[in-house]
Amino acid sequence: MPFIPHTQTDVEEMLATIGVPGIDALFDEIPAALRTRALDGIPEALTEMQVGRLMQARAQLDGQPLNFLGAGAYEHHIPAAVWAIVTRGEFYSAYTPYQAEASQGTLQVLYEYQTMMANLTGMQVSNASLYDGASALAEACLMAVRAHRRSQSARILVPATVNPTYRQVAHAITAGQSLALDLLPYDIADGTLAFAALDALQGQDITAVVIQQPNFLGLLEDVDAITDWAHANGALVIAVVNPLSLAILKPPGEWGAKGADIVVGEGQPLGVPLSSGGPYFGFMCTRMQYVRQMPGRIVGRTVDLDGKPGFTLTLQAREQHIRRSKATSNICTNQGLLVTASTIHMSMLGAAGLEQVAAVSQAQTSALVEALTRIEGVTLAFEGPRFHEAVLRFEGKVEAVLEALGRRGIVGGYDLSGHYPELGNALLVCATEARTGEDIDAYASALAEIAGQ
């Protein structure tokens, strides 16, 4: 019996202690009519060796294509030590640190993580993480409504340059709470927020404005001007950022005159593999004045009975297990293990290392753009400053190009025609530091071949 240690003697002794004739008698409070007969849809058990063969075969079906796709999840080098430490049983198989004295390892990691994230974003406080970047944006919208007491509208402006899936998730999660998430158009000529749209809203009651930097199209928004506009109009600013980009880009805490109010994003680029989309982690940082409106776990440093420093979960009165129906959110878990990975990753790379990774990613994307736009019929859609993604235009359907690239073992990018049909045949491409010059050449020659057919 896999994973069950009982011998026949154990079972007999245990049943005798309980005073029942058999294990079945332990289920006598369950009405007989409800008992399950057989689980025909579950296959017979496999041994570890058998399941290993099965999974190896499945993995080989998926292969290891050359990846030029970003759109919210990015392939970066992860130091070998990161996951070797993360998968230590003491981190991997522990639970939420309810017994602080027996969880100082996890708690201290979270405190170090909070410190690093607050520094990276330029904000005062960080929570211990949320599920992912998209749900973190939804939580930020709900938090902004709680935090902004003078605004009655619960109206949040969301530019069309914010990741379209994030927008969908924010809608799904806030749907029950009568928020208005109003779409702001973008300037189709330069791929960033259309300022004219903001001017039309001057003087209205707006709870918050969302700004994604770099935006979904890889371009840099004029975050200073948008932040100042929002504050001048009495709205809070919710920043959605790629944490790696903050190694080179101005942190949200320094946007405009006063800085962003809530900062969220997807933590995956900091030490988490692509792994089909999860588990990743969402991060959230804010100003100290809003800390009690923040959802999720928060770790604080304090002292023990002997005056020795130690760490514990704090501000728990915001949370569901105490506040029940009045909690800031229903969230219980953070993404502890992924946060552990990112803390180790950030420690290993340091600010200088992350800066170099970000700079190389940006340079490789430029090299990719240069190589691909040399091919006839491929042009760069937007000239403005960007981080490590770019929009290319094609003469024909992008879908067909991607399929052809796929057959050559290349994941070529993200087809924008679904969410941004107005851009025509547009493809979002990405090259990080994990892509070499040879990789880029391989993409370019495959594409040239496809274009030439």
Add this chain to the structure above:
Amino acid sequence: MSAIPSGLKFMDSHEWVRLESDGSVTIGISDHAQDALGDLVFVEVPEAGRMLDKGAAAAVVESVKAASDVYSPIAGEVIAANDALGAAPELVNSDPYGQGWLFKLKPRDIGELSGLLDAQAYAKVVEEASR
């Protein structure tokens, strides 16, 4: 046994009300309530000028193990809040009927006070609760 001063009015949700000589009322939480909550770590008081209905959630008191809404025992306008609690929430623990007051109201209808519990009736509520 917790202190229950005579002369105050109470709600069964453990708020107390004191009628001041100028016709305003002061509101706080009872000794029993502060004891049940434990050491307070945060108190949120209403802004002056806010209109409160009778029974409206007006303030929040928070300890490490619990958070509780404080309801307004009668209707009225908030004319003052105890800002000292921002830096020193422990005043509610050490002096719940004195320095630990939460907010003051200008009552809409002073007659509403008569509908509240007197000290004796509240003592019975506390006795029930601690059984």
Add this chain to the structure above:
Amino acid sequence: MHEPLIFSYSRPGRVAAGQYPPVAPPLELPQKFRRRRRALLPEVSELQVVRHFTRLSQLNFSIDTHFYPLGSCTMKYNPRACNQLAMLPQFLGRHPLAPASMGQGFLACMHELQEMLKEVTGMKGVSLTPMAGAQGEFAGVAMIRAYHRARADLDRNEIIVPDAAHGTNPATATMCGCKVVEVPTLENGDIDLEALKRVLGPRTAGIMLTNPSTLGVFERRIHEVAALVHQAGGLLYYDGANLNAILGKVRPGDMGFDVIHMNLHKTFSTPHGGGGPGSGAVGVGQRLLPFLPIPLVGRKQEDTGQYRYHWLDERDLPQTIGRLSAFMGNAGVLLRAYVYMRMLGRAGMQRVAEYATLNANYLMARLRQAGFDLAYPHRRASHEFIVTLKRQEKELGVNAMDFAKRLLDHGFHAPTTYFPLLVPECLLIEPTETEAKEDLDAFVAALIAIQREAEQDAAKVKGAPYTLPVRRLDDVRAAKQLDLSYQSDRS
């Protein structure tokens, strides 16, 4: 044992150079977008990083190192094979938006997982998308709400929750814009049916139940509850927190539930990771099928007989409650659950509930014999049970927290304390099926030793723990003098 903050090892200019990309190109960035000052991250060597975090790990209790009978959390063994196979390079390297044609292996696993979860829960459809139990709950209540709205039954916004429920239940209902109505529990642990009848009505959207309940007992009149709620026009939500107790024995679908969330990190043994990642797959009956959160995995049989797997999205489910994550939830966690279920197989799945229940009832019988008071002495334990230390608190001044902290000194993680809220001074104990009899016996011996110590030297117990990296921490100071990040003297 004490490990300084990573920042204390930091020295200007120290780098783990082997981890850097080989060249540093100049930035193509106008000045106004640039970061002006580097973030305060540590400047340390690779060995320092490894040593620091390895030492930190050693400050933790975990399933791999300690018996961890944390009630309602199902801290069972996390098989290593599940982790290793989910971390095959092809799975780790797969981009979530890569075409389905380049993910047939992964998608096949996900489709089979959907099918297996349908089978063990008795449901008609499953979405793997929710990223944790609480998000599964959210999906469930959001679907109930969407169902009533689709029928133009707009007044139904009340969610009934037993007073013993986990705090996420009412918090979820609020997040979905519903009003929470509590119903009391009877002294024997069953729900108060008369009280339930009084609150049911044209405003009832649904009821959220855990069965076995958070009190560790099976709700015997579940059929009556289901009939009453359905008659009133409401739907039944099954909180899967305690699914381990009945896995393969009773199916929530057969009990009359319309929707269920499963905590894969409990029942299906994926790691808890120090508080996540979780995974909260949801299953639904016929009525809620159109509302499932997307994406789902579908399949088509080709002429060759082979299956091709593909994503199902809003075009396939126009009434869906939508997307809850940027991609498809915690894929890596789902792979681990898949491997676990394949290793258990049909028979192994039924043994989970059997041996979890055997262990819980044995532990309960031993503690009863040792003189501890049970909260529900006349009931069978499910996979967990409650000891109440109200008597010890009154007579010796030693409470549940004190027992919990002293257990740590004995090398056992503490059970869940002070939950459920209905039982004073409670320990909610869940041993799980993967613990051997001698470990359960050692746990009983520790509790007996603490009881003796409490009788002779209560202060000793109240001062525990003594052998851990820190003694009891000042929670009040932590909440009043907030120290949430390290501040260096750098201005």
